[in-house]
Amino acid sequence: MTVIHPVVLCGGSGTRLWPRSRKAAPKPFLPLVGDSTLFEATLQRCADPAHFAAPVVVTGKLHLGHVEAQSAAFPGTSVIVEPEARNTAAAIALAAAQLPEDAVMLVCPSDHHIADIAAFREAALAAAELAAQDWLVAFGITPTAPETGFGYILRGEPLEGGFRVERFVEKPERATAEQFLADGNYSWNGGIFAFRAGFLMEELAKCRPDIAASVREAVAKGRTEGREFHPDAEAFAGIDGESIDYAVMENTQRAAVVPVAMGWSDIGNWQALRDAREADEAGNCTRGRVELVDCRNVLAETDGPRISVIGLENVAVVVDGDEVLVTTMEGAQKVGRLSGAAKQ
Amino acid sequence: MTVIHPVVLCGGSGTRLWPRSRKAAPKPFLPLVGDSTLFEATLQRCADPAHFAAPVVVTGKLHLGHVEAQSAAFPGTSVIVEPEARNTAAAIALAAAQLPEDAVMLVCPSDHHIADIAAFREAALAAAELAAQDWLVAFGITPTAPETGFGYILRGEPLEGGFRVERFVEKPERATAEQFLADGNYSWNGGIFAFRAGFLMEELAKCRPDIAASVREAVAKGRTEGREFHPDAEAFAGIDGESIDYAVMENTQRAAVVPVAMGWSDIGNWQALRDAREADEAGNCTRGRVELVDCRNVLAETDGPRISVIGLENVAVVVDGDEVLVTTMEGAQKVGRLSGAAKQ
Numbered sequence: 134m135t136v137i138h139p140v141v142l143c144g145g146s147g148t149r150l151w152p153r154s155r156k157a158a159p160k161p162f163l164p165l166v167g168d169s170t171l172f173e174a175t176l177q178r179c180a181d182p183a184h185f186a187a188p189v190v191v192t193g194k195l196h197l198g199h200v201e202a203q204s205a206a207f208p209g210t211s212v213i214v215e216p217e218a219r220n221t222a223a224a225i226a227l228a229a230a231q232l233p234e235d236a237v238m239l240v241c242p243s244d245h246h247i248a249d250i251a252a253f254r255e256a257a258l259a260a261a262e263l264a265a266q267d268w269l270v271a272f273g274i275t276p277t278a279p280e281t282g283f284g285y286i287l288r289g290e291p292l293e294g295g296f297r298v299e300r301f302v303e304k305p306e307r308a309t310a311e312q313f314l315a316d317g318n319y320s321w322n323g324g325i326f327a328f329r330a331g332f333l334m335e336e337l338a339k340c341r342p343d344i345a346a347s348v349r350e351a352v353a354k355g356r357t358e359g360r361e362f363h364p365d366a367e368a369f370a371g372i373d374g375e376s377i378d379y380a381v382m383e384n385t386q387r388a389a390v391v392p393v394a395m396g397w398s399d400i401g402n403w404q405a406l407r408d409a410r411e412a413d414e415a416g417n418c419t420r421g422r423v424e425l426v427d428c429r430n431v432l433a434e435t436d437g438p439r440i441s442v443i444g445l446e447n448v449a450v451v452v453d454g455d456e457v458l459v460t461t462m463e464g465a466q467k468v469g470r471l472s473g474a475a476k477q
Numbered sequence: 478m479t480v481i482h483p484v485v486l487c488g489g490s491g492t493r494l495w496p497r498s499r500k501a502a503p504k505p506f507l508p509l510v511g512d513s514t515l516f517e518a519t520l521q522r523c524a525d526p527a528h529f530a531a532p533v534v535v536t537g538k539l540h541l542g543h544v545e546a547q548s549a550a551f552p553g554t555s556v557i558v559e560p561e562a563r564n565t566a567a568a569i570a571l572a573a574a575q576l577p578e579d580a581v582m583l584v585c586p587s588d589h590h591i592a593d594i595a596a597f598r599e600a601a602l603a604a605a606e607l608a609a610q611d612w613l614v615a616f617g618i619t620p621t622a623p624e625t626g627f628g629y630i631l632r633g634e635p636l637e638g639g640f641r642v643e644r645f646v647e648k649p650e651r652a653t654a655e656q657f658l659a660d661g662n663y664s665w666n667g668g669i670f671a672f673r674a675g676f677l678m679e680e681l682a683k684c685r686p687d688i689a690a691s692v693r694e695a696v697a698k699g700r701t702e703g704r705e706f707h708p709d710a711e712a713f714a715g716i717d718g719e720s721i722d723y724a725v726m727e728n729t730q731r732a733a734v735v736p737v738a739m740g741w742s743d744i745g746n747w748q749a750l751r752d753a754r755e756a757d758e759a760g761n762c763t764r765g766r767v768e769l770v771d772c773r774n775v776l777a778e779t780d781g782p783r784i785s786v787i788g789l790e791n792v793a794v795v796v797d798g799d800e801v802l803v804t805t806m807e808g809a810q811k812v813g814r815l816s817g818a819a820k821q
Contacts, residue, residue, distance in 0.1 A: 152785075424816055427808060438799045441496075441815045444808030448789070450801070455782045457796055459803055464771060464788030471785045472768055 135261040136186050137327075138236045139179035140228040143172060143192035143200060143243045144218050149402045149466070151474035152456035153434070161243040162199040165400055166409045172199070172243045176207045178250055179241065184258065189213060189231070190243075191224045197361075216366035221324070222380035223372045226337055226348040227364055234331025237264045240377075242324045246409045248396025256393035259294035260327035268389035269336060269382060270295065270327040273320025275394035279310035282401060284322040284378065286390045298388035301378060320392050323399070326377065327391075333381070340384045347372045403449035404462040407432040421452075430462070479605040480530050481671070482580045483523035484572040487516060487536035487544060487587045488562050493746045493810065495818035496800035497778070505587040506543040509744055510753045516543070516587045520551045522594055523585065528602065533557060533576070534587075535568045541705075560710035565668070566724035567716045570681055570692040571708055578675025581608045584721075586668045590753045592740025600737035603638035604671035612733035613680060613726060614639065614671040617664025619738035623654035626745060628666040628722065630734045642732035645722060664736050667743070670721065671735075677725070684728045691716045747793035748806040751776040765796075774806070 147160025154160040161172040169177065179185040187209025192200050194214060204210040213227050225240055232238060239257055247253050260270040273286045273296075281304055289299030301322065305313065313319035338345040347368055354365035382388050398409045407430070412418040417425055420434035426443045433440045435452035442450055449465060451458040456473055468474055491504025498504040505516040513521065523529040531553025536544050538558060548554040557571050569584055576582060583601055591597050604614040617630045617640075625648055633643030645666065649657065657663035682689040691712055698709035726732050742753045751774070756762040761769055764778035770787045777784045779796035786794055793809060795802040800817055812818055 426811055426815065435801070438796070438801050439817055440801045440803070441817050442803045443811050443815070444805035445792070445803060448803075450803050452782070452801055457779070457782050457784045457794070457801055459784070459786045459789060459792075459794050461788035467770055467787050471770065471787070473783055473785055 134184070135237050135258075135265045137179070137184055137257060137261045138186045138232055138238045138330075139176075139188040140225065140238045140240045141172070141175050141179075141188050141190045141243050142221065142224055142240065143190060143196050144215075144221075144224065145244065147244060148469040148474045150400070150406065151468055151471065152453040152458055153451055155453075156195070158199070159196070159244075160400065162196070162203060165406055166246045170203055171246060171400065173203050173206075174246070175241050175243045176204060176210070178247065178253055179239065179257075180207060181254070184254070186236075187211065189228045189238075191215060191228055193218055210360065212361045214361055214363050216364060216369045218374070219369065219372045220374035221377045222337070222341065222344055222375045223348060223369070225326070225328075225377050226334065226344060227352065229328065229330040229333045229337075230348050230352040231362065232330040234329070234334075236330045237261045238328050238330055238333075240324070240326040240328070242399075244400065245323065245325075246396075246398045246400050248409070249394070252393055252395035256391050256395065257327070260391045263292060263295050263389050263391065264327035264329050264332075267329055267332045268292070268295075268387050269333065269385050270389045270391055271298065271382060272323050272325035273390040273392040274323040274397045275392055276314050276319065276321050279307060279314045280321065281305060281307055281310050283399075285310075285313050285319045286322050288318050288320070288390050288392065292389055295389045295391040298382075298390050301383045301388075320390060321397075322378065323397055326382075332387075336381050336385050336387070341373075341375065341380045344372055344375065344380060402465040402468065403432055403451070403460065404465050407449065407462070478528070479581050479602075479609045481523070481528055481601060481605045482530045482576055482582045482674075483520075483532040484569065484582045484584045485516070485519055485523075485532050485534045485587050486565065486568055486584065487534055487540050488559075488565075488568065489588065491588060492813040492818045494744070494750065495812055495815065496797040496802055497795055499797075500539070502543070503540070503588075504744065506540070506547060509750055510590045514547055515590060515744065517547050517550075518590070519585050519587045520548060520554070522591065522597055523583065523601075524551060525598070528598070529583075530580075531555065533572045533582075535559060535572055537562055554704065556705045558705055558707050560708060560713045562718070563713065563716045564718035565721040566681070566685065566688055566719045567692060567713070569670070569672075569721050570678065570688060571696065573672065573674040573677045573681075574692050574696040575706065576674040578673070578678075580674045581605045582672050582674055582677075584668070584670040584672070586743075588744065589667065589669075590740075590742045590744050592753070593738070596737055596739035600735050600739065601671070604735045607636060607639050607733050607735065608671035608673050608676075611673055611676045611731060612636070612639075613677065613729050613731050614733045614735055615642065615726060616667050616669035617734040617736040618667040618741045619736060620658050620663065620665050623651060623658045624665065625649060625651055625654050627743075629654075629657050629663045630666050632662050632664065632734050632736065636733055639733050639735040642726075642734050645727045645732075664734060665741075666722065667741055670726075676731075680725050680729050680731065685717075685719065685724045688716055688719065688724060746809040746812065747776060747795070747804065748809050751793065751806070
């Protein structure tokens with residue numbers, strides 16, 4: 134059985150969950166669903182030594198403190214500290230270039246919620262088997278709504294445990310998303326991937342030889358400090374910031390998809406967070422001192438002051454330090470554009 | 478020309494404007510509209526020495542500090558300190574029993590907003606003339622909406638400067654309020670009255686001899702300390718708490734009404750406050766650090782933390798110390814029932 138090397142990506146600032154998520158304490162490191170942070174839950178999902186090796190975390194200097202603190206309970210965790218953010222192709226390649234060529238890596242974003250751990254595990258094992266046979270495997274999340282905020286993957290001919298990828302599709306218009314949902318052969322691209330490390334580097338070298346070469350140089354000239362690895366800053370600085378999807382997945386002939394329904398959410402805004410949490414009969418979910426009167430589908434949470442809400446529906450009320458956010462669920466997508474979120 | 482003695486009533490806690498209005502800092506003493514507090518504006522309206530004598534303020538111990546501080550700019554102000562709250566009949570009678578019998582008093586609640594000062598003055602002078610002729614005069618506020626939260630006054634035969642009162646009407650049902658509004662002969666009872674002090678005491682002695690006697694005793698046994706007068710607590714404690722409307726106005730044969738349209742509001746809830754304030758083109762009015770996106774008719778105010786609101790309409794967001802209130806304007810009437818407002 135293939136041993137899986139979790140590669141956990143900790144970038145991004147999660148401004149759409151402002152003011153709870155802030156630059157200094159961003160989304161992956163907050164206990165947004167349940168008692169664990171999203172980052173801790175990501176490590177926990179891969180903590181079974183029967184299937185998983187110790188994780189490799191790829192992050193930046195800003196988040197290093199959170200990573201160290203929250204990964205302490207997961208022995209053997211190593212950390213690659215990016216000198217600066219260069220998108221997912223570079224981040225994943227850093228890990229791939231450091232791992233043994235035959236290691237199968239499972240790339241996991243650290244800021245997603247997955248309700249059904251068993252389904253995740255099953256898909257991870259299937260994806261690992263395909264990756265061991267030199268497929269570049271994407272998890273294909275079974276869509277539950279005509280989302281326009283995600284890329285889609287159309288499955289092609291069946292493989293053992295998955296499908297060949299017929300086509301990657303950019304974020305669609307609403308009508309197209311509805312067709313995809315009805316069609317049944319489209320999955321969301323959730324950014325979870327399984328690769329054989331050596332094969333990913335080969336394919337990257339074919340598709341984007343510049344990125345592959347720079348990453349190899351940054352790794353070769355890098356230095357290890359305890360459990361941290363610091364790629365060479367100068368070599369890394371020249372790398373194009375590109376997603377693994379653009380750089381490799383959409384260009385390779387060996388893309389596969391493993392469909393999975395696992396209660397997945399990217400917790401991409403306050404509405405998504407409310408949906409991921411347990412709610413009461415009226416659809417409300419609260420944290421901290423909150424009193425609701427005549428409310429439905431209200432998310433209200435506070436780190437201190439009491440919140441009292443009367444007569445509202447489909448609204449989020451969030452109090453965090455010196456910021457108070459009140460938004461319709463529809464308007465939640467605009468949170469990142471608030472001056473508070475932008476200037477933090 | 479009749480000199481008018483303003484009698485300013487400072488009772489009540491204004492829980493419907495919680496969390497801004499609190500027991501320790503209630504509605505009359507807050508700058509809710511413009512820069513002056515409602516209490517200061519009440520004194521200011523009667524500050525013209527051509528028509529008005531120095532005011533008498535009737536209040537309780539709890540509010541004495543606010544009264545002293547905010548009346549400092551109005552020389553000659555005297556204060557009657559009620560040992561405990563006993564509703565308006567007792568409060569007004571305390572002032573009446575202390576004033577010369579021929580003094581014409583103008584009873585002014587301290588927590589109302591009046592936009593048109595000239596109209597107020599004109600009505601006050603007309604009411605004073607009637608009061609000097611031993612009419613018990615109520616201001617009749619010209620209704621601007623079918624309000625169900627106020628009592629109404631039906632005017633009868635005309636008098637010089639006003640009308641005889643045909644009938645006082647309890648808070649009506651909505652349909653009745655609509656009839657009143659259409660009828661044109663009904664006014665709101667705003668709790669503003671003009672009386673000759675001696676005549677009010679005579680009528681009170683006829684209608685409620687117990688209240689009149691207890692007030693006279695409390696005054697006779699009371700003590701003066703500087704500008705404060707303290708009625709005798711024991712004599713006062715036995716007084717029934719009754720409104721001047723129930724105790725006298727609805728029973729006397731000498732009730733008159735002076736109709737007046739003066740941009741009056743009792744600022745009885747957050748919606749009324751928004752209506753009394755200046756709003757921008759979208760109907761929003763804000764105080765403190767507030768950012769609104771796609772909002773209409775939103776009142777947002779904060780004493781510290783920034784408020785950001787997206788996509789809401791007809792909503793009030795109020796941050797005060799350790800309390801955050803979010804309510805629909807429709808729900809604003811329920812604010813007083815929140816546990817925060819009740820338990821303060």
